Amino acid sequence: MNKAFRRGIRHGVPIGLGYLSVSFAFGMKAVGDGLTVLQAVLISMTNLTSAGQIAALPLMVSGASLAEMALTQLTINLRYALMSLSLGRKLDETMGTPQRLIFSFANTDEIFAVASSQQGKVGKFYLYGLMLTPWIGWSLGTLLGAAAGTLLPAFVRSALGIAIYGMFLAIILPPARKRRPVRFVVLAAVAMSLCFRYIPGLNTVSSGFVIIICGVAAAALGAWRFPAGEDAA
């Protein structure tokens, strides 16, 4: 087997293991919300993104419009555009357009982080190896959670419900602690989100639009007050 491909696989294994546990919680939640096991697995196999998939579930269940679904996904996943832009400069000559079309599918936060931390340029064999295990872990974890989640005792299931939010907190808190602009943006978004939940009238806005409004407004507010923070963030 190609050496770069093997190195990619090796770097992907820890990501895949992490995905396995988080997607387990996603699969369990999806089936709890009324999706079939196959539907839950199909979402994971084709989307490969945690926050976007979690946000999609209540929209599907409540029969939201396709436009709301598209806008919600656009807002939540906009960060990938930045990662793709940045990673584009790190790809070597083996990454032509067809290879870029394939790898685009798997440019997740963690795969991006590992790929961009490599020395020099990266090529197709390394990247194909790197994306393989996380994709398998994400799909397999969803399958296990969707199929076996209901077999778990109730207290284990309710404890697992918090897993995905634990992961979100682990993503946002370390930079929020170190960088004032990020702290400001997070607090602004949380404050707005609380208003949309508890203030009568505002609490009738559907979950997708709440994420869109809070995300865009808090980020714009942050960019207006701290326009130089982008390199640090």
Add this chain to the structure above:
Amino acid sequence: MKWNVFLPYLLVTAGVTYLIRMLPLTIFRREIKSRFVRSFLAYIPYAVLGAMTFPDVFYSTGDLRTAVCGVAVAVLLAWRGRSLLTVAVAACCAVALAQGFLLLI
């Protein structure tokens, strides 16, 4: 969920997510000049995840009291920079322990 309802959603979520990742790698390859736009894009993930986490996390376990315990542990460990997996697993354990404690009293 009925397949005729599910499939359009699947197409939209997968399609939008793929296009966001694909277009900057293939077509739009130039740098973004505006400082405001670059900062805005960099802040978006933190804003979105913050809004998705609160207040939903408090309803994620079916009992506000156990959720508060889970959040406290997650915030403490995440603040100290522990890994995603550590924080997620510790939050689950804290909730499980809190549930056990509530059963005893």
